[in-house]
Amino acid sequence: MAKSVTLPPIVMPTREEITVEGVLRALADPVRLAIVRQLAASGTEVSCGALTVPVTKSTITHHLSILRQAGVVAGRQEGTTRFNSLRRNDLDALFPGLLDGVLAAQR
Amino acid sequence: MAKSVTLPPIVMPTREEITVEGVLRALADPVRLAIVRQLAASGTEVSCGALTVPVTKSTITHHLSILRQAGVVAGRQEGTTRFNSLRRNDLDALFPGLLDGVLAAQR
DNA sequence: CGACAATTTCGATCGGCGTCGTACAATGAG
DNA sequence: CTCATTGTACGACGCCGATCGAAATTGTCG
Numbered sequence: 660m661a662k663s664v665t666l667p668p669i670v671m672p673t674r675e676e677i678t679v680e681g682v683l684r685a686l687a688d689p690v691r692l693a694i695v696r697q698l699a700a701s702g703t704e705v706s707c708g709a710l711t712v713p714v715t716k717s718t719i720t721h722h723l724s725i726l727r728q729a730g731v732v733a734g735r736q737e738g739t740t741r742f743n744s745l746r747r748n749d750l751d752a753l754f755p756g757l758l759d760g761v762l763a764a765q766r
Numbered sequence: 767m768a769k770s771v772t773l774p775p776i777v778m779p780t781r782e783e784i785t786v787e788g789v790l791r792a793l794a795d796p797v798r799l800a801i802v803r804q805l806a807a808s809g810t811e812v813s814c815g816a817l818t819v820p821v822t823k824s825t826i827t828h829h830l831s832i833l834r835q836a837g838v839v840a841g842r843q844e845g846t847t848r849f850n851s852l853r854r855n856d857l858d859a860l861f862p863g864l865l866d867g868v869l870a871a872q873r
Numbered sequence: 874c875g876a877c878a879a880t881t882t883c884g885a886t887c888g889g890c891g892t893c894g895t896a897c898a899a900t901g902a903g
Numbered sequence: 904c905t906c907a908t909t910g911t912a913c914g915a916c917g918c919c920g921a922t923c924g925a926a927a928t929t930g931t932c933g
Contacts, residue, residue, distance in 0.1 A: 679871035680799060687794035688921080692787055707880065718922055720881055725920095739879045739930045754871050756863020764786035764861050795891080814910060825892055827911055832890095846900045846909040 685729035792836035
């Protein structure tokens with residue numbers, strides 16, 4: 660029957676919908692900051708399980724959801740795996756220097 | 767007896783003590799973001815009472831305390847008035863582009 | 874089909890933070 | 904000295920969010 664509609668559609672704001680406060684709130688957490696740093700370091704897509712942060716998988720899911728809703732990361736589904744990547748282009752276009760400033764800081 | 771030790775010494779981290787996460791947490795609040803924007807717009811020192819944000823004076827004091835502890839603003843006492851200013855130099859030196867990126871955003 | 878792997882969802886808990894009102898301290902003017 | 908001004912300290916309250924464990928969903932492999 661057509662399809663069991665249970666797939667979460669991966670909500671993601673358009674570039675215009677991203678707000679600086681949302682981005683700041685998303686980045687203002689040590690775990691999420693670590694996630695963003697790992698995504699930036701890898702330079703490519705990273706699966707949820709490949710992230711090394713000191714929290715449970717379910718908590719990682721929660722943080723990724725927040726990062727996605729804030730427009731910081733993009734998600735792509737492939738099989739049972741979800742690949743995440745930084746929305747560098749959009750962020751740099753909207754808030755030039757912000758992401759670089761955050762990533763450049765080692766403390 | 768000597769002196770009634772009641773003057774709060776205005777704690778303020780040195781440049782080396784400022785962390786990016788602390789700054790992000792400090793900026794991740796609409797009221798504090800508005801305060802920072804007003805300080806940046808004025809370009810100079812602003813007294814606590816001259817800030818126009820939709821909260822009580824005591825709440826403003828609280829937010830300014832957080833911004834000060836995070837190293838985002840500097841405070842200078844003069845009589846009963848406390849002048850606050852943005853620590854642009856330090857922030858730009860530590861996280862180049864961060865503050866500009868935040869301030870440039872209109873959303 | 875059945876077992877396993879990758880993630881999400883759900884419900885619950887628990888601490889932290891933003892907010893307020895009031896009381897209090899410090900300073901300057903009359 | 905008294906009073907007004909400016910700001911802080913303190914206690915309280917309510918809410919949001921970070922965290923976890925367990926169960927459910929989906930896809931892959933044998």
